Amino acid sequence: MKGKLFIYSQFIILICSYMLLSACVSSKKYKDSVARNDQLTAQNKQLTQQNHELDSQLTGLKTKHASYQSECEMLRSDCAKTKADLDHIHSVMYEQETILMQVKAKIYMALADFIDKGVYAEYKDGLVYVRMQDDLLYKSGSSTVGENGKKAIGSLARVLNDYPRLKVIVVGHTDSTKFASGGGDNWTLSTERAVGIVKLLRESYNIDPTRLTAAGRAKFEPVTSNATPEGRSKNRRTEIILKADLDRLWEETKAENK
Numbered sequence: 001m002k003g004k005l006f007i008y009s010q011f012i013i014l015i016c017s018y019m020l021l022s023a024c025v026s027s028k029k030y031k032d033s034v035a036r037n038d039q040l041t042a043q044n045k046q047l048t049q050q051n052h053e054l055d056s057q058l059t060g061l062k063t064k065h066a067s068y069q070s071e072c073e074m075l076r077s078d079c080a081k082t083k084a085d086l087d088h089i090h091s092v093m094y095e096q097e098t099i100l101m102q103v104k105a106k107i108y109m110a111l112a113d114f115i116d117k118g119v120y121a122e123y124k125d126g127l128v129y130v131r132m133q134d135d136l137l138y139k140s141g142s143s144t145v146g147e148n149g150k151k152a153i154g155s156l157a158r159v160l161n162d163y164p165r166l167k168v169i170v171v172g173h174t175d176s177t178k179f180a181s182g183g184g185d186n187w188t189l190s191t192e193r194a195v196g197i198v199k200l201l202r203e204s205y206n207i208d209p210t211r212l213t214a215a216g217r218a219k220f221e222p223v224t225s226n227a228t229p230e231g232r233s234k235n236r237r238t239e240i241i242l243k244a245d246l247d248r249l250w251e252e253t254k255a256e257n258k
Contacts, residue, residue, distance in 0.1 A: 096244040097126065103163055103242060104128045110155040118237075119152065128242040130156060134193070137238055143192035145200055153197060156240065157205035168201065169213045169241040170194040175232035176219040191216025193238055211245075 104123045107130055111119045118133030134140075137149035145153065160168060172190030194214040201207040219226070222235040 093126075093244075099163065100126070100128050100166075100242065100244070103159065103166065106159045106162070107156060110159050111152060114148075114152045114155075117148070117152075126243065130240040130242070132238050132240070133233065134236040134238065135233070137197075138193060141189070143189060143196050145196055150200065150204075153200050154205065157201055157207060160201070160207055160242075161205065163242075164208065164211070165245050166211065166242045167213070167245050168207065168211050169215065169243070170197045170201075171221075171239045171241065172214075172216045173221060173235060173237050173239065174219050175222070175235040176226040177232060186218040187216055189216075190218045197238060197240070 101123055104121050107121045107128070108115075111121070111130075114132075114136060117136045118131075119136065120129075120131040122129050132149070132152060136152060137145055139146060160166065172193035174186040174190050178186070191214070194216055198212045198214040201212060202209050219235070222231075223237070224231045224234050226232050226235060
């Protein structure tokens, strides 16, 4: 009987030990599971936050992309308009160049009688230059236009009146010889001669004064050396420069392209 009780008690102890051991193992697994779950929950929260941030960045990029597309469309439109403006300007400039070449030819015809008296016309760099030597226009040291000069200016004025959009710049030039009479100087003489031509064009031939400009360059823009009498004679001249009214052309271009 005692033997049986001993065996039974040992069996009970074994069962309790197994149960305690099982309980300990289950508790450890539970804690490990809880820890793993917490870790996974934290990772999920982090990944969710990252996903939200990526979604926000994607939305921002989509907004920027849409903005860039809009800007690109505007730039394409602006470029197309600018090209159209440039094409129109090139067309207008070509037309003006053609007109100026015609003007030069007409001036040569109008001043044919004065060619051998020191009149010269050329087209250069978008401008027409009409050069008249002072022997044709003035007496030595004078700014008063003589009769031959008035005839030449009159012939020129008739051409200018056919082209009312051309600007007219009159520039007086002298040689390097010091001005000796009347207490004046070459600056004054060259300027007074230019002003005299401008007044003649305005008062005698009704050229619009808004087209006219007068300037004096004295000795500072020679066409040749002043070392010889022939060179000094060529440098004593009045130049009448004709150019397109670019401001007006530009305003017309802008108005046409609105």
